[in-house]
Amino acid sequence: MKFSDILGNEGVKQRLRQMVASDKIPHALLFEGPEGIGKLAMARAFAQYVHCQHPTADGEPCGECPSCLQYQTFNQPDTFFVFPIYKRKSGRDSYCDEFIEEWNEFLARNTYADFATWIKILDSGTAKPVIYNNEGDEIIRKISVKSYSSRYKIMILWLPEKMNEQCANHLLKMIEEPYDDTLLLFVSNKPGEILPTIYSRVQRIAMKPLSSSLIAGYLSDKYAVDEVAALSVANLSGGSVSKAEALLDVDEDAHMFLELFKRLMRSAYVKNLRDLKDWSEEVADLKREKCCFFLTYVAKLVRENFIYNMGNRTLNYMTRDEEAFSTKFSPFINERNVDVITAEIDRAVADISRNANSKIVLFDFAIKMIIAIKS
8 A cells, every 4th residue: 555545635644754754653643534535544555654665755665675565465464453343253252363354355445445344344244343352462462572574563453433441441551651663553433432541642643534526536537437427426425435435336226316305305395294204114115324325315416406596507416317307496495495404414314324213214304394395
């Protein structure tokens, strides 16, 4: 992994290069920011750069020395990973090393692979992946051993917010009393959930969401998506590549999603509670993740209709079918209700993501649309 493989956050890359150049690398760094912006990739690139025997003049790992070649095969002996797992057998401890094949597949699959992707690869069923207490002893064992071929031993810990308390206490001790030439690289999507005593003792590297133009270019290059469609998806992604890729997958369901959107708004307009109840049950049957994608699609069409209603058509990114519906529907989305509708969508997504009953949440949302589109 090289810095050039990662979109954006050029200031972060330069800051990391300067740490190595000055030989002043903090023993505990936290890469924090939204999911899907390349934080884990940045930590991996930094680790490879630290270990590289012949870094390039422009501040990249050479890609050719023994250490870089080992990184390419996920086999660098002085680099360790800790990540959320599940217990394969009841009553027996499980460790990250037991899942190293799945982890290597995860790293190889996508620079911006997210937690949802990891869960699919892990195939944990109903078990919720965490970093167990016993992993703390294993971390201490690995870090305490003399490095094999490099000056630094590097531990990359993905999602420290998912650590159990005892494991977190092990890490806290290592941060307060660090081993010589040992680097701890934490990567977090939700730094607010990290144990405060750990969070206050690490040097934080804040990474920012990516620009729509960067994400659109990435989608066009990787998936051969046309520029207009790529930019439309990128504008909805919130600066996250993984979310943009998920939204791109949703395009396969675009016709179904449009028909569900039309039905919602038409039934809300005529106050057809029976059909709104049927609609909420039908959408709930899409299952949780796809249901959230659909609501994201609803948010997109609401914004597009608001822009359409304002008369600034050059800023619209809609298909012909979407625009055909919007020519008549857009007057119902205006400055009085656009924020209200968007807020209700966000609330519904948040509730469904937290395992609330999807049918109840969606029916409540649908009823609120009756009032909103009459505003």
